[in-house]
Amino acid sequence: MEERKLRENLEALKKGDLEVDQVLEELRLAPFEDLGHTKVDHHRGLRQGVAEVIYGEGKSLDQIDQIVQAMLGAGQDPILVTRLSPDRGAFLKEKFGAHYNEPARMALIGSPLEPGGRGKILVATGGTSDLPVAEEAAFTAEVLGNEVLRLYDVGVAGIHRLLSYKEDLMAAKVIIAVAGMEGALPTVIGGLVSCPVIALPTSVGYGASLGGVAALLSMLNSCASGVSVVNIDNGFGAGYLADRINKI
Amino acid sequence: MEERKLRENLEALKKGDLEVDQVLEELRLAPFEDLGHTKVDHHRGLRQGVAEVIYGEGKSLDQIDQIVQAMLGAGQDPILVTRLSPDRGAFLKEKFGAHYNEPARMALIGSPLEPGGRGKILVATGGTSDLPVAEEAAFTAEVLGNEVLRLYDVGVAGIHRLLSYKEDLMAAKVIIAVAGMEGALPTVIGGLVSCPVIALPTSVGYGASLGGVAALLSMLNSCASGVSVVNIDNGFGAGYLADRINKI
Amino acid sequence: MEERKLRENLEALKKGDLEVDQVLEELRLAPFEDLGHTKVDHHRGLRQGVAEVIYGEGKSLDQIDQIVQAMLGAGQDPILVTRLSPDRGAFLKEKFGAHYNEPARMALIGSPLEPGGRGKILVATGGTSDLPVAEEAAFTAEVLGNEVLRLYDVGVAGIHRLLSYKEDLMAAKVIIAVAGMEGALPTVIGGLVSCPVIALPTSVGYGASLGGVAALLSMLNSCASGVSVVNIDNGFGAGYLADRINKI
Amino acid sequence: MEERKLRENLEALKKGDLEVDQVLEELRLAPFEDLGHTKVDHHRGLRQGVAEVIYGEGKSLDQIDQIVQAMLGAGQDPILVTRLSPDRGAFLKEKFGAHYNEPARMALIGSPLEPGGRGKILVATGGTSDLPVAEEAAFTAEVLGNEVLRLYDVGVAGIHRLLSYKEDLMAAKVIIAVAGMEGALPTVIGGLVSCPVIALPTSVGYGASLGGVAALLSMLNSCASGVSVVNIDNGFGAGYLADRINKI
Amino acid sequence: MEERKLRENLEALKKGDLEVDQVLEELRLAPFEDLGHTKVDHHRGLRQGVAEVIYGEGKSLDQIDQIVQAMLGAGQDPILVTRLSPDRGAFLKEKFGAHYNEPARMALIGSPLEPGGRGKILVATGGTSDLPVAEEAAFTAEVLGNEVLRLYDVGVAGIHRLLSYKEDLMAAKVIIAVAGMEGALPTVIGGLVSCPVIALPTSVGYGASLGGVAALLSMLNSCASGVSVVNIDNGFGAGYLADRINKI
Amino acid sequence: MEERKLRENLEALKKGDLEVDQVLEELRLAPFEDLGHTKVDHHRGLRQGVAEVIYGEGKSLDQIDQIVQAMLGAGQDPILVTRLSPDRGAFLKEKFGAHYNEPARMALIGSPLEPGGRGKILVATGGTSDLPVAEEAAFTAEVLGNEVLRLYDVGVAGIHRLLSYKEDLMAAKVIIAVAGMEGALPTVIGGLVSCPVIALPTSVGYGASLGGVAALLSMLNSCASGVSVVNIDNGFGAGYLADRINKI
Amino acid sequence: MEERKLRENLEALKKGDLEVDQVLEELRLAPFEDLGHTKVDHHRGLRQGVAEVIYGEGKSLDQIDQIVQAMLGAGQDPILVTRLSPDRGAFLKEKFGAHYNEPARMALIGSPLEPGGRGKILVATGGTSDLPVAEEAAFTAEVLGNEVLRLYDVGVAGIHRLLSYKEDLMAAKVIIAVAGMEGALPTVIGGLVSCPVIALPTSVGYGASLGGVAALLSMLNSCASGVSVVNIDNGFGAGYLADRINKI
């Protein structure tokens, strides 16, 4: 059960719009629901503040369908599905009225949480080709209830582009620095700001970029402090973590 | 110039304990001081809230000595030196009255900042052998002004040890999860808590641990959300980042 | 010649249903039969208790057809074919009445052995996407004559799901722990039980999962004892080994 | 508390040699004991059948000393310490009357368990240089209560040496196949026997052996069934697992 | 100019079937012919005993066509083209009357050299799936003028299959041992025979076989002497080298 | 703004063909133009002597279209687009009158700069299959205003082909040595000449070539001096650098 | 024979200070001199403009001694020896009056060439620990006859330090950018200047820096143009190449 839903129920109870038994019934749900292939975690919202998110890759459309239904049945809102091809997105749109974010390849069922937290989350990319991964991060953070500022194509090989946004960088509470190739962006940003920087390597590049491993290693070895790293192309993970930091 | 020092000066000015010219003189210092081999960054404290830290490895004792003197000359307090052998620590103790933390292999010149931030930072390790890296993280966070709780040897192969500290885990604002070998600790912790988890891989292990790379990869691929990773054995980086998150 | 067939023949001989010459004829078969591209091992059943299994990848359908015929000619039952696409499975179903297990991508010609051994084999997965590999393991163990319990999607990032099946885990005689990404499942299970745990890494993941290498390394470095590892996605190997341990 | 000790206490209670309160007092011990740097797991013997083993590497002698004392205080017998240099072994011998096995680099405090299980464990090595790792495996299995047969220097480049021990191989219940360099031994043995084979790669070799990674990869890709793999040089892990399989 | 052609010309000159000028004209050809994209080496046959071979991958069909014509123009016979898809093979068959060997994916224009050398070349494979690479080696050796014996699917996990061909192995002058997965075949053969063994790793396998790297490493670390290794899937290279050794 | 355009404007101003305000207007353009997904760097031509080049991979055709328009609007000429499939090249040809170089997979909008610099740039390849990468380098250098000499298929396994062009090699001012497989070409050339050699590894090869990593490592370890290396298949980078060196 | 010496001889001949026979005698020297273990290349100075340099690692002191004598005998001046421990440097100082540069670990016998070329070579480092490698590059370039500007500790995590030297960067003809850890320095510099940038990765770092491989990969994937890379810690190679470019 997602926290927002629980709060509504309790307030309805207080106001007399719901009876004790009605509230109890929903709480009686087991902490997870067993679909055979998947055990849907219904108490994650209570335990961690955010409901479980469906990782779309490697699941059949039928499995995703069942999981969404189980979540809806447990009152979860919003529901996010990641790594979803356009045709699968169309299916969810058709069946559940989902919003499909094409560059991010994500579907949202329900509505984003109200923006909150300590301040803005800034998402910066080294190049244009990093955009899809950056969008996955930005959209995740927005849905989880954060104000997000996008700053795309400010790679360090043209440092004046980055420096001209110094005030935006300084004002952010959390920064997600997205880069492929040599992955230097988080290091330069890390030296300019005092807030936490989430380094998000992408698989953009060729040859010795080794599918993003070069950018990943570069970020792990950053000589700037205050920088930590998530998996290659893991836009969702970066957006989720940014939300957690912003709501600390 | 470190922020605490600046604040003291300005308050002394206000109270009449210092003259305008005295304050100006200190501010007149160039943003960095060139020692030839090193350019000491004197404005980092103002820009990033924390003064530059001296990475001891690969520097001669003479170079460290000069850098410390330059920092002292610019009024920095505290000054941290990392990756320092005991004999070098003894030298700094002798010359500058440094405090040397042996397991962490760090020296502190000056005094720790007052504990502050949003709450406690918890440092957990998978095993006893991870202790030195964990201490580097814990001591860094303490010196930068945080309350730190240590929870050592709670590896996931004996999950009841970890689960018996569930309340401490739930109460923390930031968690640093330190582990070598299979590196599973941050994932299990990440599934239990809602705060950000900093995964800190160590080089503890042998054979296919590949000097900590196995733990690093495991952490980067964590199926728990809210987890990010720093370099192998980078205790300082984890402690510094935890401070940044806790002070957001 | 598979052991079950031999036993039947000898019992038929004892009862008088077969003549000595008939039994001899079958035993006269060379220990292997040379098809040019393949040397079918007919005595493997006697030597190792289980007949040779056909690894479908990299073989032409024609080659598989010939091998199956050679095995049938030598009285092998059951015959297992692994790594088989649905259309190839359909061919074997058509021609030999094979049963095709779609998620496991395996075909069974003949009938499973009677369940036996010292107890149950439990197959657990970290996530839903590990299901195909887990099914290959579970189906193999079932066909070789074992009772198998499936426990899917109990990854360690939601440890309560796993812990709620503690009794099933404790009761198993052999456990196959299947996981991709960070591969932590075998370690946590290994710390809970006293039976042997077979760690089966999968290629589920992206970026720094390096096609399952991250999970593999994690499992090899497990800080839990009683854990050993098979190749990435090698469901058949894990199922076969579990059978061997359960029949020790 | 180790199972053997518990059984003795209960039998003494039954015979009247101990009072209820005396037995209770020992059971009252917390499941683990917190030494700060280490949380000694006192209930592991009950939960997993074997008491916790001390991994000596990366621990100070003082830490090992404290852990041994805590274990002794909880009645554990035997206590095994692995990866121990001769001088540390001498210290434990002096203080606790430990037996130090030099090639295996292990110390035993207390006495080995009575040999039991379903049959013999055979430890085979490819070469003479694999002996220390093999001894770690063999000694572990012996201390945990198993009959162990050693078969050293039977590498596959002189296959007649191995084949001349065919009967010993066939008779074993579990085989630990130890090899460095090309790591082919477990594959050849795996094709000869029907029992489980634990492949134990060693770091013996040079150049492209990459510290044992070549042998490890070779073993993971074994075309023989019934083979699983432990970490490079992990003799203890192989011996422990062999015991678990033999006692299933 | 290929040696066979030169010898024919000189003998024709001696017999009076050719005039000095005719022979000279052919010899006048530059040592290589420049096609822009390719410099065809016409004197390689004289220098190295074997004419240049066309590596088909990465060349356009038009480029291959031009190279073949240049070689034919210089009197080369036979001409081998490797790594050729069936449709390209069909083109060469149509235009130049080439013989296309489908499993080996090679085309032969002209006729094989007369078998010669010191004895037989034996090509052995670990499994059925190694057949295409083995055929590339075997066909190359045959075309270059050697008697070749094929021994397929004699992998070491069923050692009796290999041992039953001991006499063939002992009688060979050069052995090409082809294997994927754990790559143990060359080591076992290397321990049985006294002739040179060419280890030919294949990309057959999955997961930790890393596209043949596991087999390659295994072969490089062979504990048998007299073994050397060529690139993964380099059947042509192995066949060519076997010819060179057999003709020493 | 590209330097050539600026020079024209200033000369037109001097001659009276342009008014001060017209020149000013063009200079008034911000140093970069923000298209949202891309920040086009208009002052790069002034700062670095060469206008920004569009890396086509990972950009949508629509994004490329917008960037080209922004560059044209800012007076850039020539405009280069790399890594462009033929159909995208056809689109640019249709819309902007681009010249599409098929082997190099590049489009040129506008006209090449006048050949200049200190001398000729020589582009040599080890084999025919390296041609596309070599063409990317050669065409880039030509468009940027250099005379380029192509020397293809002079690999070191037939050293006489290379040595017969010794004079061309000696006469060049910069050499780009392109090779896949074992990547030895730059080393041999580096030992023959005194000018700088740019080593350009290609992904030509198979098996242990690891997608060009073998050639890359070989080049980085060259025992010849005066050699430096660019990324695998980075023809553009090599051509660009050669221009920079030739115009020093 | 080194070019400077040859020129002196010819001028002395012209002035009458030397006789034809004297000059001839020196020219009569074979192009290389065979010391058994080493073939000293006496014509390299003529062929490549710079005399052979002695790579000290892996050579015995006796071998170095013999090579130096052979070079002196052939009139080479200067002679450089790299990778030389202080005690070996002391030996050369004693015996040949060498100058030993301690941070660079190089010895110079003879005198540096007169500074020449097109302009200054700038050597920049990311940190203080990169100094020894940078000195090897700087000293090499100086000895070969170049004016060198050192700019140490200007890493990109404090970008204002680097930017404050913008004019020096702009004025340089060749830049050597030295960095370990994340290796971002060459990329940022490459975006600021129009001259060629030689990226020189160092092994400074720990954990995931993998001995400098992280910095190397980062540099190879630089999104800045005009950057090429030499081997990790190859200060000599970078200095030598910078000289070649500066003298083009």
Next chain:
Amino acid sequence: MEERKLRENLEALKKGDLEVDQVLEELRLAPFEDLGHTKVDHHRGLRQGVAEVIYGEGKSLDQIDQIVQAMLGAGQDPILVTRLSPDRGAFLKEKFGAHYNEPARMALIGSPLEPGGRGKILVATGGTSDLPVAEEAAFTAEVLGNEVLRLYDVGVAGIHRLLSYKEDLMAAKVIIAVAGMEGALPTVIGGLVSCPVIALPTSVGYGASLGGVAALLSMLNSCASGVSVVNIDNGFGAGYLADRINKI
């Protein structure tokens, strides 16, 4: 039993110098002798033409001593011990009158076999630092009965040094090409000669040479035909194989 010894015995029997029983007694020896840690293979000489060689690394001096005695007892002559430190060599010299080859780090007990085979074996190195590995190869080949020609320091960065020995290269029956760093030597030699080339990579180099892996990969990808590769620094293996080829 080594073949030479057997032949002597049989000839002595024929001449009447030995009795049948004496000859039988020696033949009665088991095919291998079990020393516990080592199983000495006494029939290897008969089976493979060359007696077993002792790999010294990882064996205690005491074990080596016992093996040598067992071999001497079985009449083996010569006995080779590889990878032996000078002090161990001195011990064998003292006790068994061994000859110790210092650069090769090998000991010979007994006398070299008479030179034979089809012709000369040539050992070439790229540099001076490759000498120890080359000597291990050369000495092995000499002891096994071959004429060996050494050609050291003929690396391809000074190709004229290599080309000036063209006749020696052409005349050799087998060539061992030894190189570290970029490992290009075998490729260039492979293009010049028609005999088999054994590529022997060494660990000479630094940084991206990765302990010889760069040279190894380069050699495996050689674009020259007739080249095969042995393990890094495996001088013994190369020398042994050269002998096998030369005696085919």
